[in-house]
Every structure is written in structure tokens, then in C-alpha cells.
Amino acid sequence: MIVTDKKNYYVDGSTVMAPEVHIEEKSQKKKEKKVFRKKKPNNSRKKLSIIGKILTVFIVGTIIIGRYSKIYNMQKQLNNINNSIVKLNKENENLKVELLKLNNIKSVEDIAIGKLKMSVPTKENMIYCDMSKEIFKLNKNANEEKNKNKGVIANFLSKLY
Numbered sequence: 188m189i190v191t192d193k194k195n196y197y198v199d200g201s202t203v204m205a206p207e208v209h210i211e212e213k214s215q216k217k218k219e220k221k222v223f224r225k226k227k228p229n230n231s232r233k234k235l236s237i238i239g240k241i242l243t244v245f246i247v248g249t250i251i252i253g254r255y256s257k258i259y260n261m262q263k264q265l266n267n268i269n270n271s272i273v274k275l276n277k278e279n280e281n282l283k284v285e286l287l288k289l290n291n292i293k294s295v296e297d298i299a300i301g302k303l304k305m306s307v308p309t310k311e312n313m314i315y316c317d318m319s320k321e322i323f324k325l326n327k328n329a330n331e332e333k334n335k336n337k338g339v340i341a342n343f344l345s346k347l348y
Contacts, residue, residue, distance in 0.1 A: 288294055299305040 289298075300307075
């Protein structure tokens with residue numbers, strides 16, 4: 188028995204079926220190849236654009252992280268400096284308190300008598316000096332050297348005033 192298409196109910200010639208040539212299929216395959224060739228560069232362009240976008244995001248992220256690390260280091264240094272300033276201020280306050288204690292005449296007298304084993308002077312131990320006379324000679328050469336070191340304008344201004 189011979190199977191035929193529904194269109195052809197009869198067979199011409201021998202009973203062997205003649206192969207049908209489909210011209211449309213060949214032209215469709217050619218069209219598909221052309222479309223595939225066109226899509227292939229588009230796919231590579233899409234891949235390149237995606238890779239470019241990924242690289243851009245990576246670079247921007249790296250830059251942002253780098254800047255944040257610099258900001259963090261600067262903040263850390265600032266905190267260290269502020270801590271040292273606070274410590275120095277506390278030490279300064281402690282020194283001021285100690286200075287006020289030492290400025291008290293009574294505490295100075297106690298330290299002199301207790302630690303240094305000094306005694307209170309009497310009238311017999313006192314020595315008087317006459318400070319009205321010039322005890323020390325003024326060095327004129329030192330004054331001249333100072334004037335030489337000054338500029339011409341400074342000498343002129345010092346003579347005016």
C-alpha cells in the first residue's frame with residue numbers, strides 16, 4: 188500500500204514516490220542564517236556592554252570604598268588628636284592647681300623649712316645691697332651688633348621713637 192498526500196489521490200508513473208523539493212525551506216534556512224549572523228554581533232555587543240557596565244560599577248565601588256577608608260583613617264587620627272588635647276588640658280589644669288598651691292606663701296615657707304631645712308632669717312643674718320648704683324657694666328658692643336643686625340628702616344624708626 189502506498190501512502191500519499193491528501194492532495195494527490197493518484198500516483199503518476201511508477202509506484203515510487205517522487206521526492207518533493209521545497210524551495211521555501213531552503214530560502215527560509217538562508218534567511219535564518221542571515222538573521223543568526225545579524226544577531227551574533229548584537230549578542231557580542233550586548234555582552235560587551237554588560238561587561239563594561241559591570242566594570243564601571245566595580246571601579247566606582249572600589250573608588251567609594253577607598254575614599255571611605257581614607258575618611259575612616261582621618262577620623263581615627265582626629266579622634267587620637269582630640270584625646271591627646273583632652274589629656275594635655277587635664278594635665279594643664281593639674282599644673283595650674285599645683286602652681287596655685289606653690290604660690291601660697293605659707294606652703295612655700297613650709298617646704299623651705301621642712302624639705303630644704305632652711306631657717307627663718309634674723310636681723311643679724313640679713314645683708315643689704317645698694318641697688319641705686321650700676322653694678323653691672325653694659326656691653327656697648329652687644330648693642331652695636333644688635334643695631335647692625337637690624338635693617339636701615341628699623342634703625343631709622345628706632346631713632347625717631
